[in-house]
Structures are given as C-alpha cells and as structure tokens.
Amino acid sequence: MDFxxxxxxxxxxxxxxxxxxxxxxxxxxxxxxxxHDQQIDQAVDKAQEFTGQGDTTRPAAPRTTPPPPPA
Incomplete structure (x- = not known):
C-alpha cells in the first residue's frame, strides 16, 4: 500500500x-x-479527471450529448 x-x-x-x-x-x-478518436479522447479525459482537476493541457471538449429534458 505504501507504493x-x-x-x-x-x-x-x-x-x-x-x-x-x-x-x-x-x-x-x-x-x-x-x-476511434472520440472514444480515445473520452478515455484520456476520464483518466485526467482521476489525476487531479481534469485536463490542464487543452481546452474542454464541447458537449456531444444533449442535456436531459426538464422534469
């Protein structure tokens, strides 16, 4: 665990x-x-979220999914 x-x-x-x-x-x-560029970018972004405050080396990718409808 020390490692x-x-x-x-x-x-x-x-x-x-x-x-x-x-x-x-x-x-x-x-x-x-x-x-598979989009999937790779998503995986990299997710990994960068786990390592700190998210990706610090490039601007945030535009949102590709529409927001959910209002309830």
Missing amino acids: INKAKDFIDKHDEQVDQALDKAGDFAKTRFAG
Missing part, C-alpha cells in the same frame, strides 16, 4: 506532467486505432 500512496502523491504533485503524458498516450493510441 500506491507514493504514486498518488507523485500524481498530485505533478498533475500537469501526468496530463501531458496522458495526451501523448492518447495521440499514440489514435495512430494505432484509427477511427
């Missing part, structure tokens, strides 16, 4: 670098899995 706590501390202290690495991994995945 996990150290990893979490590292990620918290270096959020921007982690976000950049996730972006690079996403770009690489796009070259390997052409046609």
Whole structure:
C-alpha cells in the first residue's frame, strides 16, 4: 500500500506532467486505432479527471450529448 500512496502523491504533485503524458498516450493510441478518436479522447479525459482537476493541457471538449429534458 505504501507504493500506491507514493504514486498518488507523485500524481498530485505533478498533475500537469501526468496530463501531458496522458495526451501523448492518447495521440499514440489514435495512430494505432484509427477511427476511434472520440472514444480515445473520452478515455484520456476520464483518466485526467482521476489525476487531479481534469485536463490542464487543452481546452474542454464541447458537449456531444444533449442535456436531459426538464422534469
């Protein structure tokens, strides 16, 4: 468990670098899995949310799903 706590501390202290690495991994995945760019972007964004305040290296993607109807 000590390793996990150290990893979490590292990620918290270096959020921007982690976000950049996730972006690079996403770009690489796009070259390997052409046609799945949207899914890869969603996965990268979700991973970046887990590492801190979300993606700090690019602007937020536009919302692709319509908002739910009013109740």
